[in-house]
Amino acid sequence: xxxxxxxxxxxxxxxxxxxxxxxxxxxxxxxxxxxxxxxxxxxxxxxxxxxxxxxxxxxxxxxxxxxxxxxxxxxxxxxxxxxxxxxxxxxxxxxxxxxxxxxxxxxxxxxxxxxxxxxxxxxxxxxxxxxxxxxxxxxxxxxxxxxxxxxxxxxxxxxxxxxxxxxxxxxxxxxxxxxxxxxxxxxxxxxxxxxxxxxxxxxxxxxxxxxxxxxxxxxxxxxxxxxxxxxxxxxxxxxxxxxxxxxxxxxxxxxxxxxxxxxxxxxxxxxxxxxxxxxxxxxxxxxxxxxxxxxxxxxxxxxxxxxxxxxxxxxxxxxxxxxxxxxxxxxxxxxxxxxxxxxxxxxxxxxxxxxxxxxxxxxxxxxxxxxxxxxxxxxxxxxxxxxxxxxxxxxxxx
Amino acid sequence: xxxxxxxxxxxxxxxxxxxxxxxxxxxxxxxxxxxxxxxxxxxxxxxxxxxxxxxxxxxxxxxxxxxxxxxxxxxxxxxxxxxxxxxxxxxxxxxxxxxxxxxxxxxxxxxxxxxxxxxxxxxxxxxxxxxxxxxxxxxxxxxxxxxxxxxxxxxxxxxxxxxxxxxxxxxxxxxxxxxxxxxxxxxxxxxxxxxxxxxxxxxxxxxxxxxxxxxxxxxxxxxxxxxxxxxxxxxxxxxxxxxxxxxxxxxxxxxxxxxxxxxxxxxxxxxxxxxxxxxxxxxxxxxxxxxxxxxxxxxxxxxxxxxxxxxxxxxxxxxxxxxxxxxxxxxxxxxxxxxxxxxxxxxxxxxxxxxxxxxxxxxxxxxxxxxxxxxxxxxxxxxxxxxxxxxxxxxxxxxxxxxxxxxxxxxxxxxxxxxxxxxxxxxxxxxxxxxxxxxxxxxxxxxxxxxxxxxxxxxxxxxxxxxxxxxxxxxxxxx
Numbered sequence: 001x002x003x004x005x006x007x008x009x010x011x012x013x014x015x016x017x018x019x020x021x022x023x024x025x026x027x028x029x030x031x032x033x034x035x036x037x038x039x040x041x042x043x044x045x046x047x048x049x050x051x052x053x054x055x056x057x058x059x060x061x062x063x064x065x066x067x068x069x070x071x072x073x074x075x076x077x078x079x080x081x082x083x084x085x086x087x088x089x090x091x092x093x094x095x096x097x098x099x100x101x102x103x104x105x106x107x108x109x110x111x112x113x114x115x116x117x118x119x120x121x122x123x124x125x126x127x128x129x130x131x132x133x134x135x136x137x138x139x140x141x142x143x144x145x146x147x148x149x150x151x152x153x154x155x156x157x158x159x160x161x162x163x164x165x166x167x168x169x170x171x172x173x174x175x176x177x178x179x180x181x182x183x184x185x186x187x188x189x190x191x192x193x194x195x196x197x198x199x200x201x202x203x204x205x206x207x208x209x210x211x212x213x214x215x216x217x218x219x220x221x222x223x224x225x226x227x228x229x230x231x232x233x234x235x236x237x238x239x240x241x242x243x244x245x246x247x248x249x250x251x252x253x254x255x256x257x258x259x260x261x262x263x264x265x266x267x268x269x270x271x272x273x274x275x276x277x278x279x280x281x282x283x284x285x286x287x288x289x290x291x292x293x294x295x296x297x298x299x300x301x302x303x304x305x306x307x308x309x310x311x312x313x314x315x316x317x318x319x320x321x322x323x324x325x326x327x328x329x330x331x332x333x334x335x336x337x338x339x340x341x342x343x344x345x346x347x348x349x350x351x352x353x354x355x356x357x358x359x360x361x362x363x364x365x366x367x368x369x370x371x372x373x374x375x376x377x378x379x380x381x382x383x384x385x386x387x388x389x390x391x392x393x394x395x396x397x398x
Numbered sequence: 399x400x401x402x403x404x405x406x407x408x409x410x411x412x413x414x415x416x417x418x419x420x421x422x423x424x425x426x427x428x429x430x431x432x433x434x435x436x437x438x439x440x441x442x443x444x445x446x447x448x449x450x451x452x453x454x455x456x457x458x459x460x461x462x463x464x465x466x467x468x469x470x471x472x473x474x475x476x477x478x479x480x481x482x483x484x485x486x487x488x489x490x491x492x493x494x495x496x497x498x499x500x501x502x503x504x505x506x507x508x509x510x511x512x513x514x515x516x517x518x519x520x521x522x523x524x525x526x527x528x529x530x531x532x533x534x535x536x537x538x539x540x541x542x543x544x545x546x547x548x549x550x551x552x553x554x555x556x557x558x559x560x561x562x563x564x565x566x567x568x569x570x571x572x573x574x575x576x577x578x579x580x581x582x583x584x585x586x587x588x589x590x591x592x593x594x595x596x597x598x599x600x601x602x603x604x605x606x607x608x609x610x611x612x613x614x615x616x617x618x619x620x621x622x623x624x625x626x627x628x629x630x631x632x633x634x635x636x637x638x639x640x641x642x643x644x645x646x647x648x649x650x651x652x653x654x655x656x657x658x659x660x661x662x663x664x665x666x667x668x669x670x671x672x673x674x675x676x677x678x679x680x681x682x683x684x685x686x687x688x689x690x691x692x693x694x695x696x697x698x699x700x701x702x703x704x705x706x707x708x709x710x711x712x713x714x715x716x717x718x719x720x721x722x723x724x725x726x727x728x729x730x731x732x733x734x735x736x737x738x739x740x741x742x743x744x745x746x747x748x749x750x751x752x753x754x755x756x757x758x759x760x761x762x763x764x765x766x767x768x769x770x771x772x773x774x775x776x777x778x779x780x781x782x783x784x785x786x787x788x789x790x791x792x793x794x795x796x797x798x799x800x801x802x803x804x805x806x807x808x809x810x811x812x813x814x815x816x817x818x819x820x821x822x823x824x825x826x827x828x829x830x831x832x833x834x835x836x837x838x839x840x841x842x843x844x845x846x847x848x849x850x851x852x853x854x855x856x857x858x859x860x861x862x863x864x865x866x867x868x869x870x871x872x873x874x875x876x877x
Binding site: 118119120128130131132133134136137138139141142143145146149150153199200201202246248250251252253255256257384 | 733734735737738740741743744745747748751752765766767768769775796797798799800801802803804805806811813815817821822823824825826827838849850857858859
């Protein structure tokens, strides 16, 4: 396999992101009009200036007309993509490749999801594919819940200690989200509250689960050499890696639910594309897919932020806090920013856009923006069968 | 000559203490317990479980040519229910599978027909017995299943052969249920008694005569039926010593309707010695008496899972849960969508996995695939797999979780990653489980269940359940 990547060939020159939350009064059209308008304004262009569009949505629209109709695009190519909860990242990845190929001078990637119209708790899959009824019916929370005891057993972390570690991750993300005006949940939550919340699945409690929100985020991409025509502070795409797993974890008795091989592989590819050899010291920050607290714990190790078996100690030491050595989810993550499926991947890029350009509000500004590189990680699916995206952007060429 | 080659009962895991009915309503109930089908069980799924046990304990050369399924509470009308059992047992396509449905009497009638031969026949009977809260049927009824494999000398050694029989029939209104009703109604019981007792005596005497026996030569007598008063009266007139009367399981399982004669016969065979005479007397719209003579083979026969062991392995169920499972009381469901109906077309392509739990095994790497796959997850093999039947392969829990938010007819769902002995893994729902006592490393077996019903279509598939106490699965064993 060779993954050449498109390092420094494409730049992000404008971004937009709605507030995430329960938008009872807005539909998907309203949300994507809001995010794309912000992104176009931020790049100083109009909708007709953009050559091609990609829209990521898992369940809020079919076809490119999800965007062309509400935005009233005339004779534009619009592609709808879907890749589970990594849908938003997939929209940006494909738009970036289109620009890098030379096919277009500019492209806009937008992710949108309207999940709160279902009337149900949690995410409700859009899939209505006829089945034979033998497929699993349990929730994502239940699947991810299995990772915590598995990790604890393998590395000798007792139940109480693990409870504290997971709560600490949730606490951090709520702390960060409380400082983010776009986040769904803007309150700090005490460790006691987190540990005493109602059980959802396995050992996971309410505060171990990400917020379910409506929202949209968008990015304008152009060729890197054109970036300064739009902004003095572009972000350059350093790496875009994607792995669709073969779902063997739930068929292979050797898999033990203490790591996600799809994420490890995507990270390896992304680091190679970007030339990153020591993510812990080279990355200024990371946005990772904290759909459930055990996921964030395992991701630290899969992406090399911590040695295998040690991430839980780093969590307790505050390594990934806003003021820590490697801030993770400084915008609050899925936990407190909320998780509108198709928008989340682009929302992660939005935080790198704010932080690496120095635009993040002071109360949640990271300390190491000068490292110049930020990582986003976006997964879809379950332990044992998932897709994983890892992207890296930087504020300088080279 | 037709004989019984194998037999098994199936008693579901849950028990309702009849006293809890009395406590709740200050009426009804009584002493002892009744067996209760799981919320994910029906007569078809329980029939599968009984049939699996019977076939597991059958002579290796015995292959049924006919599958007869009898129940008063079929999962479907119009559509044959025996076909799902046929599929779960992975019987050949050219085996006839048909229902003998409707009346309590159909269970023993189907057994009698099978004994008249000539084909090797698997009789499967199952019932779920309902009644209105506080009714006699609610308390006295029980849920369960039984399967009896009948065949000739060429199919294998018989455990018992038919020595004689007697049958009487009369039309009278004692107990009835209109299709669509969820309960039966009964006439004033003394009227039925006046009908049943002479019918029973006539059949009994005819059976003894055809077996060339006197009453005192019978070693064990099983008397059963829905009419308790008539049973008591008849039993007193049979001329057999009380010590020869079999436990009719009314105190532990309850009366399992069409399944009960076969269930009691299976239980009797499990405890029988060679050379015994066993009489089975059943009252239902007449009387049926079958007299069996056990053979030497019964002395060495090893039942797959004795009825007595299953009764001992039960666990209590609250009356509230019982009423919920029976649909008498509807409780607040999780706020999650209910499942869509399954697709007949998709199911038509996956019958071997869905009903037979057959995976596939890569011939090169031995990698096991559940559900079966064409492309191996190991190596590059394509379409180089052999079928891997997994329904009787024990497994070990590698991880588990309790899902409090997923849809289930009886939340919460307990789900486990099950690693099967010899290879293969599947995340699968657990049932008949006490979640608080569950641990990684626990041993489980597969059981055929009804996952849900949507648009009237029942979704049958397999779940895993902890091995009952006393039947701990050993690595590499199937029982």
